[in-house]
Amino acid sequence: MNAAAPPSPYARIGGESAVRAIVTRFYDLLEEDKAYADLRTVHAADLGPVRHGLTRFLTGWLGGPRDWFERGPCIMSLHRAFPITPALADQWAMAMTCAIAAQEDIDPAIADSMTQALGHMARGMINFGLDDSAAA
Numbered sequence: 001m002n003a004a005a006p007p008s009p010y011a012r013i014g015g016e017s018a019v020r021a022i023v024t025r026f027y028d029l030l031e032e033d034k035a036y037a038d039l040r041t042v043h044a045a046d047l048g049p050v051r052h053g054l055t056r057f058l059t060g061w062l063g064g065p066r067d068w069f070e071r072g073p074c075i076m077s078l079h080r081a082f083p084i085t086p087a088l089a090d091q092w093a094m095a096m097t098c099a100i101a102a103q104e105d106i107d108p109a110i111a112d113s114m115t116q117a118l119g120h121m122a123r124g125m126i127n128f129g130l131d132d133s134a135a136a
């Protein structure tokens with residue numbers, strides 16, 4: 001048996017140009033749509049480095065070249081440095097949902113999986129502003 005590995009999600013969505021288009025749309029939304037104003041504010045004035053970082057992260061996460069993952073801390077540890085409220089996580093997930101949905105010709109099954117997985121990841125980063133008084 002020598003079955004070829006199935007193509008990665010990265011290959012199936014169109015590789016680097018598709019990932020770059022989604023990330024460009026995501027940060028353009030943060031810059032242009034007031035619905036994401038709070039999320040924009042927690043980022044640095046220059047979005048250039050994070051545009052590059054998210055492109056490389058998604059590339060590896062989708063099964064493409066893994067240079068981002070070989071570089072350092074995991075994505076969850078890295079975000080512990082930022083106060084992430086439920087509202088900020090929702091803004092992140094909503095902007096990413098829109099950025100993916102606007103990608104022409106994307107396989108709808110992959111678009112759906114990406115949207116759901118990244119939404120869960122963003123909400124898993126919440127580390128601030130959760131009312132835990134009910135647990136006391």
Ligand code: HEM
Binds near residue numbers: 039047053078084088
């Ligand atoms: C699945 C969810 C998320 C992913 C995949 C993600 C991904 C990334 C990546 C790859 C970077 C660049 C880090 C680097 O390459 O060194 C970054 C930076 C950052 N992220 Fe996220 N992120 C997510 C959710 C969030 C949320 C919910 C917030 C809300 C506050 C947030 C705030 C930031 C901030 C403030 C930076 C630093 C960049 C800057 O200062 O401009 N992220 N994120």
